[in-house]
Amino acid sequence: MSLKAKIEAIIYAAEEPVTIEQILSVTADEISAELGSEPSEASLPMAVVESDGHPTESDQTLADAKQDAKQQRERSRRRVREVLEELVKEYDSREHGMEIRQVAGGYRMSTKPEHHDVVRSFAKSLKPPIRLSLQALETLAVIAYKQPVTAPEISEIRGVDCSGVLANLIARKLITTAGRKQVIGRPILYKTTKDFLLRFGLKDINELPSIEEFEKLTSAVQSDLFVEDRIDMNGVAGASGNETAGEQQPSTPHEEHLNTKAAS
Numbered sequence: 001m002s003l004k005a006k007i008e009a010i011i012y013a014a015e016e017p018v019t020i021e022q023i024l025s026v027t028a029d030e031i032s033a034e035l036g037s038e039p040s041e042a043s044l045p046m047a048v049v050e051s052d053g054h055p056t057e058s059d060q061t062l063a064d065a066k067q068d069a070k071q072q073r074e075r076s077r078r079r080v081r082e083v084l085e086e087l088v089k090e091y092d093s094r095e096h097g098m099e100i101r102q103v104a105g106g107y108r109m110s111t112k113p114e115h116h117d118v119v120r121s122f123a124k125s126l127k128p129p130i131r132l133s134l135q136a137l138e139t140l141a142v143i144a145y146k147q148p149v150t151a152p153e154i155s156e157i158r159g160v161d162c163s164g165v166l167a168n169l170i171a172r173k174l175i176t177t178a179g180r181k182q183v184i185g186r187p188i189l190y191k192t193t194k195d196f197l198l199r200f201g202l203k204d205i206n207e208l209p210s211i212e213e214f215e216k217l218t219s220a221v222q223s224d225l226f227v228e229d230r231i232d233m234n235g236v237a238g239a240s241g242n243e244t245a246g247e248q249q250p251s252t253p254h255e256e257h258l259n260t261k262a263a264s
Contacts, residue, residue, distance in 0.1 A: 150189055174199070
């Protein structure tokens with residue numbers, strides 16, 4: 001992937017404006033390789049100061065190394081600015097519905113103001129976000145990894161009764177029945193749905209993250225994992241108000257549900 005493509009991806013993925021320093025922090029090696037120089041983070045030589053306090057050859061070497069590192073850092077900044085200017089120019093074309101703008105000291109990708117109406121209409125047509133409790137999330141995880149699975153089996157794994165949670169997940173169309181298990185009592189089997197794949201951004205069940213990754217995810221986000229593609233309704237309403245005043249505000253990919261990042 002080219003440096004330009006990486007910077008473009010970083011700006012698209014970020015919810016807040018991205019600064020040049022933030023871009024440098026993750027692309028330093030690529031930029032250094034492109035410029036044909038050592039990374040600016042390379043360790044500097046140790047200075048040796050003699051007892052009389054006079055500057056030594058090592059002091060001069062250290063000063064030169066620091067100056068080289070400073071110059072390299074500035075060259076890297078210039079290179080990032082060049083790439084950003086190229087991206088801004090490319091997105092300024094009428095062929096693009098998005099633009100990259102400088103906002104609050106950083107760079108941010110958003111829809112162009114002239115497309116605000118169609119984006120707002122599209123956002124309103126989308127399903128509202130789904131928010132699940134940690135209990136529902138854990139139950140859904142058991143079904144996803146063990147499917148088809150019965151309610152008693154789920155309760156045994158979780159250690160609590162899950163009948164109420166199952167009803168909630170069915171109502172949200174994240175799970176469905178999958179026949180009955182051929183054992184005494186013939187309990188109902190449960191499996192995930194197509195909606196589950198859509199909300200997770202998965203092609204199929206084989207793309208599920210590992211159990212360890214899923215546990216880290218649940219501990220980090222708890223009850224707010226399943227948000228299909230975020231939409232800030234307050235932002236939409238605010239934009240509508242500005243529109244009356246004759247000013248249209250661009251929407252970010254996150255605000256208009258155009259962000260297709262998976263929640264995995």
